[in-house]
Amino acid sequence: MSADDRMRTPERAPRRDTTVPDVLALLRAELGERVDVSPASLEAARADKSGHASPGRPLAVVHAASVADVQATMRIAHATGTPVVTRGAGTGLAGGANTGAGEIALSVRGMDRILEVRPDDLLAVVEPGILNADLGDALAAHGLWWAPDPASRAISTVGGNIATGAGGLLCAKYGVVRDAVLGVDLVLADGRLLHLGHRSVKGVTGLDLTSLVIGSEGTLGVIVGATLKLRRLVPGAVCTIAATFPDVRTAAVASAAVTASGIQPAIMELMDASCLSAVHALLALAPPAPGQAQLTLQTDGPAAIVEADAIAAVLRDAGGTVAVSHDRAEGERLLAIRRSMHPAMETLGTTLIEDVSVPRSALPAMFDEIARIERDRSISIPTVCHAGDGNLHPNFIFDGPDVPPEIWDAADDLFRAALRLGGTLTGEHGIGVLKRRWLADELGEDQWELQRQITAVFDPTGILNPGKVFTP
Amino acid sequence: MSADDRMRTPERAPRRDTTVPDVLALLRAELGERVDVSPASLEAARADKSGHASPGRPLAVVHAASVADVQATMRIAHATGTPVVTRGAGTGLAGGANTGAGEIALSVRGMDRILEVRPDDLLAVVEPGILNADLGDALAAHGLWWAPDPASRAISTVGGNIATGAGGLLCAKYGVVRDAVLGVDLVLADGRLLHLGHRSVKGVTGLDLTSLVIGSEGTLGVIVGATLKLRRLVPGAVCTIAATFPDVRTAAVASAAVTASGIQPAIMELMDASCLSAVHALLALAPPAPGQAQLTLQTDGPAAIVEADAIAAVLRDAGGTVAVSHDRAEGERLLAIRRSMHPAMETLGTTLIEDVSVPRSALPAMFDEIARIERDRSISIPTVCHAGDGNLHPNFIFDGPDVPPEIWDAADDLFRAALRLGGTLTGEHGIGVLKRRWLADELGEDQWELQRQITAVFDPTGILNPGKVFTP
Structure with missing residues (x-):
């Protein structure tokens, strides 16, 4: 089965031994007011923070307050062949908790002790x-x-x-x-x-x-x-190092030099020029110089100060303009710029956030690939990167709710580049619905099938989050 | 199915579509001189370092030199329904690599690049x-x-x-x-x-x-x-702290106090009086005082010296006689005493080495349980312990090759005590054959069955290390 075949395969249809009103009646009989069918709740359960939503609305949102509530919901779902999507706060970035027509959204957000x-x-x-x-x-x-x-x-x-x-x-x-x-x-x-x-x-x-x-x-x-x-909690000082570079590739080479130097920062974040501009605009800060990329690092623990000075030297040697702060509040302010990345992207349009991860030494090469894709396809791909572990978040921005075909093509190009560099499709966001089309390309057909069989051991009738991660 | 039922269940009989000479002929045709049927090799493959051995000898030892050799062996095993036991250096302590009659011992020891x-x-x-x-x-x-x-x-x-x-x-x-x-x-x-x-x-x-x-x-x-x-490699000093205590419980309380103090040593090993005596005898050192137990700790990294001094203070407060060394060679000499534990036990008889692990705060209570079992059953259970992570190795010593029923009973008592304290059957040695009778007691029948089904996804015909870990 090719990736294209998988793209065309419709989501697995739920087995249904019972009508929708029966399922709702069974849930209500067991769970009473924890069963929520208000339009606002059903609508909210369609989406996560990826900006993407299921085509339809779920049957109900069950607000579980206990393990027993979850067990009761699953027993009813199992007996009636009704799909269940577990949800927390709905902040996923791959559509993994998006809940659609005929499905129960099982929220465990209220179980927070x-x-x-x-x-x-x-x-x-x-x-x-x-x-x-x-x-x-x-x-x-x-x-x-x-x-x-x-x-x-x-x-x-x-x-x-x-x-x-x-x-x-x-x-x-x-x-x-x-x-x-x-x-x-x-x-x-x-x-x-x-x-x-x-x-x-x-x-x-x-x-x-x-x-x-x-x-x-x-x-x-x-x-x-x-x-x-x-x-x-790590005792002692926290030092924050902010370094700006004339372009993103220089910043990426500098981050690889830090890793290669043997000093382990607690945090090493890289933002390219598009990201930096968007965040500065969101936070009403003065705009950065054109093309400017930024590395933000923190060191902690007993050697924090010594390590910060050593890292600053590596970054200066790599062409950076470097400032070191020993003040925790100043450090938090600098990191807030990085943490505002996702809200800043949301101001630009709908985003398809990629999440490729490569061996750390391949970071400069991966940024070269992103630049190539931007040139080839005349698009901008604002990219933020956990440079300390080689995990990149290139953002594809577009208008409207659906990912246009040319954006899928660009994402495909990006993922294949990461794979060529020894990387992986997703470092931390997961597969969900947005990356499932590439899963077998990375795992290989044999491993894909083996993994699917393992899910069937846990879930023989296929009611747990069907259509996510593994598409048949 | 109860643990007693599982104990009585014979090992799973291998499916056999082919006679033994056929399997050997097929292996030889593919792998030539890598197929070893010398009596010494077959005999060695029966056992690991647990002191226990399979009742019979394997069909052959295959000395794989490449991935292709392993694949060829598995294709033949799969086609003929012949069980395969993978072996490295044979240093396991649970009998997991012991190879018996009708089985192929697949050694990957030669693949060492x-x-x-x-x-x-x-x-x-x-x-x-x-x-x-x-x-x-x-x-x-x-x-x-x-x-x-x-x-x-x-x-x-x-x-x-x-x-x-x-x-x-x-x-x-x-x-x-x-x-x-x-x-x-x-x-x-x-x-x-x-x-x-x-x-x-x-x-x-x-x-x-x-x-x-x-x-x-x-x-x-x-x-x-x-x-x-x-x-x-961690730069800087390595400090070694040796502390003796009048009895093992005082030493266990002291080790829990170190963990609770928030200082993280790199190593924290506890030896009870029986262990210490046996190792001192093996290494021809002066005998320790009667009842004396020992903690050996190391600190490393940039704060090694400060941390060693702080730990020494905690240990003295807990009743220890403490010496701190900043000399690496002296540290290695002190640790050599700990590393000689297993050879020292081998001098006493056949050992059944247990491997329970408990939450660190439960360490003193676990030593109380061991003392109770020693009293109740009039046996000695020399115990060494990775005190930093709550992992104990109580040793049951006996004569002859087979574990006597009263030792199995004592081990059963020990394991159930660990479970009551929030612990686990095996911290690091694995289940193999020696601990399989208790696996379902810890996992529960539902999880045991689920795990067995997962193994069947990987190995549908049951030729991979049958009779180990999961006994049907």
Whole structure:
């Protein structure tokens, strides 16, 4: 099956043993007022923050308040063959939680309690709906910290972070979600509850299903709880380094030089000229010089100051104009520019945000490829990049709700370039609906089929997020 | 199905469409002199370092020198329904690579090349048969390091470390194998080759099958290559702290106090009095005081000296007699005592090495349980412990090749105590044959069945390491 065939394949039709009114009646009988069919709620459940939406509206939004609510919903869905899309805060960027006609939107956003914090064991047990930033605030009171910090952390849930295998700004130094989850409680398609993983630092009993669930985008079960691996807050100074470069390629070469120097910054973010202009406009800052690209870095821990000075020297040698700040507030102000990237893109039009990740040494070559695609296709691709881990977010901007064919073609060109450079389709956003057409190109047909069979072990009747990630 | 039922269930009989001479003839026709039927090789393939062996001898040992050799072997095994047990250096401690009658021992020990080292991308691509310590030596020349360091690192292979999800001494600070592998090349039961994972820091394309393979103990495929996530060698001093305590419980409380203090040592090892005596005898050192237990710790990185002093203060407050050394050679000498633990146990008799792991705060309670089991059953259970991550190795010593029923009963008591304390059956050694009877007790029947179904997706005819981990 070619990628084109997959593009033409319609989404898997749900098995239906029951009529829609029956499903609603069953849900209401079990869950009462947690079943929400208000037009505003149904409309909101169609979309995430990718700017893309399902063609139709779901049957209902179920606002689960407990594991039992989730199990009841899944038992009804299983019995009636009704598809279920699990949703947190709806901040995904690949359409993975978009819910369409005939489907139940199962929201776990209301399950937002912290059940346990253990400073002595460096773990916390949480419900999936808690916001990443709210968890961070609660943990800080104990001197603790859950490292994954997607740019969306103020508005995205921990459950969503786990379901997408979210990344963030600190990954090169402090790891990705996979490194920070010890266990997951999972409700299966038929409503049974499994406890995956462990509470200890080490544990190799059986297959590592916790890791399998991380990044599975709602295709294996509903995450109803998580045991998180915590860190202690890093003591000492935080230094922020801002460096501007005459063009993006020079900035990319400079970032690769930092990585090659052996000093590990906590954060190293790159913004190209289009991004920088858009953010400066959004924040009402003075416009940057034409073509100017920016690197923003932070160092932390006991060697923060020494490392910041060493990095500044590398960046100057690479042609940068460099300023170092030891002030935390100033550092936050500089990083706010980076965190405003997504809202700034939204001001320009509808965006298709790509998420390719390449080995760090290939970063300059990847920016060359982006420049080539811009030239070849006469389009602008504003790009921001987690330069410390080689993860780029090139943004394709267009008018209207649907991705035009020429934008899909440009995205295809971009993805194939990343693959040629040893990279991957998605570093942290997931496949969802927006990237599913390329999944088999990266995995190969054999692995694609094997993965699909694994999802069928968890979900034999195909009711969990059908049409996402794997399209038959 | 109860644990007792599982204990009585015989190992799964291999499907056989062909006679033994046919299988050998097919292997020889494809692989020539790589097919080894010498009595010494067949005998060696029956056992690992657990001290336990399969009842019979395998059909043959195939010494694979390439991915193509592995694929050829698996195609023949698949066509003839012959079970295959993958082996590295045979240093496992759970019997996972023990090969018995009617089975092919597929050794990848000869595939020991380093294919690529990328300091700029902090990755290496290796074949599975390279010894962990040999890889370490080669990487050190680049200023690099693969963090997983099982106590067996001088004699165990990287492929075996991945297949068992091996741990080691440095896990609390520097992570386990799962944290240090980006991708795995896997030959499936039918001989097809899959490339799992990625070369970039981030990557969430599809399900995380790399993590699923880590710790799968030869049940999902044959690991023929790995892309490893490296660290830079940690610069600066290494400080070693040795502390003795009047009894093991005081030492355990002291180690929990170090963890709770928020200082993260690189290594924190605990040895009880029986272990310490046995190792001192093996190394011809003066005998320790009766009942004396020992903690050995190391700190590293830019704050090593400050942290060592702070840890020493915590240990003294907890009743320890403490010595701090800033000399690397002296530190290595102190750690050599810990690394001699397994050889020392071998001098006492046959050992059944347990591997329970508990949340770090539960360490003193777990030592209380071990003392209770020793009292109740009038046995000695020499115990060494990776105290930094709550992973204990209680050793049951007995005469002769087979575990006596009363030792199985004591091990059962121990495991159930660990589970009550929020722990797990195996922190780093794996299930193999020695712990399979308890697997469903920890996972629950539903998860056990789900995991078994996942193995069937990879290995539909059940030829990969049958009878290990999952017993039907």
